[in-house]
Amino acid sequence: MPSNQYQQEESIYNLIPQEKVIPPKPPRYESKFKETAKDELKKVKQDHRTMGYSKEPVPKPNEYLKAHEKEPKLPDPQKTGRINDKIKPSVPDPVKDRPLLGIKTNKNFISQNAVDTIMAVPKKPEKNFVDTRKGDKFKIEPSGLEPVYVKKKTFGTVPTYIIDRNEERSKARAEYEAYMQEYFKKGAMRTMSNEEREAILQGLKKNWDELHHAYQSLSVVIDTLPKKMKKEKIENEMKALEKDIDLLQRHQMIYIAD
Numbered sequence: 001m002p003s004n005q006y007q008q009e010e011s012i013y014n015l016i017p018q019e020k021v022i023p024p025k026p027p028r029y030e031s032k033f034k035e036t037a038k039d040e041l042k043k044v045k046q047d048h049r050t051m052g053y054s055k056e057p058v059p060k061p062n063e064y065l066k067a068h069e070k071e072p073k074l075p076d077p078q079k080t081g082r083i084n085d086k087i088k089p090s091v092p093d094p095v096k097d098r099p100l101l102g103i104k105t106n107k108n109f110i111s112q113n114a115v116d117t118i119m120a121v122p123k124k125p126e127k128n129f130v131d132t133r134k135g136d137k138f139k140i141e142p143s144g145l146e147p148v149y150v151k152k153k154t155f156g157t158v159p160t161y162i163i164d165r166n167e168e169r170s171k172a173r174a175e176y177e178a179y180m181q182e183y184f185k186k187g188a189m190r191t192m193s194n195e196e197r198e199a200i201l202q203g204l205k206k207n208w209d210e211l212h213h214a215y216q217s218l219s220v221v222i223d224t225l226p227k228k229m230k231k232e233k234i235e236n237e238m239k240a241l242e243k244d245i246d247l248l249q250r251h252q253m254i255y256i257a258d
Contacts, residue, residue, distance in 0.1 A: 180255070192254040201248045208241045 031037075128137040129145065140146050149155060180191075215234045222228055248254070 177253075190256055192256055197248060197254060201245065204241055204245050204248070208238060208245065211238050211241065 127140040127146065129140050129143065130137055141148065211234055215231075215238065218231055218234075219227065222231055
């Protein structure tokens with residue numbers, strides 16, 4: 001036995017037994033969604049759905065397995081829709097239900113078939129298309145390649161929903177114009193006339209042409225700061241003019257506040 005271990009056993013400090021201090025365990029983590037998860041599991045899952053019962057129920061004494069119990073049974077013949085023996089049709093009457101006998105016809109079926117064949121309209125060939133290398137044929141009508149829609153009676157007419165939408169739009173515009181006319185009577189705003197609008201539009205286009213001519217007259221190589229600033233200034237002015245021209249062209253009615 002090593003000397004160190006012997007000295008530890010014979011130490012005076014080992015004569016008094018010491019109690020082992022077990023440190024307390026930290027509190028166990030519990031999620032705040034614990035109860036919510038339990039409720040969701042109870043709503044979705046069903047008891048004994050996959051694993052079965054915890055204890056298999058014992059069968060009752062009177063429910064023992066009998067002979068031929070698990071063999072398939074044929075359904076009742078009355079429930080299958082078959083004709084029952086009691087609902088059979090009656091025997092035909094020999095006097096009333098006697099068939100007509102001895103009837104002959106003078107029709108020549110050979111000549112009639114020949115006439116029908118001569119007068120028959122020849123069958124039109126089917127419209128098919130081939131789109132494979134093996135020569136597989138498909139009908140062209142359901143494919144959408146043939147414009148069948150042009151044969152409709154309503155082809156080329158304006159749909160009803162577009163007519164209704166245009167009527168609603170014109171009605172709304174008339175109401176808005178009536179409201180604005182009442183507002184104009186107070187003298188707060190006025191409508192720009194077509195002559196004034198056209199004059200302003202022509203003036204804006206003329207200014208844009210002058211700026212465009214000046215832009216094209218710039219030097220090809222722009223390597224100094226004044227040239228760059230001049231180019232940016234002309235571009236910004238052209239963009240502002242284009243915005244104003246587009247505004248006047250898109251809106252037919254423009255209101256001006258006096």
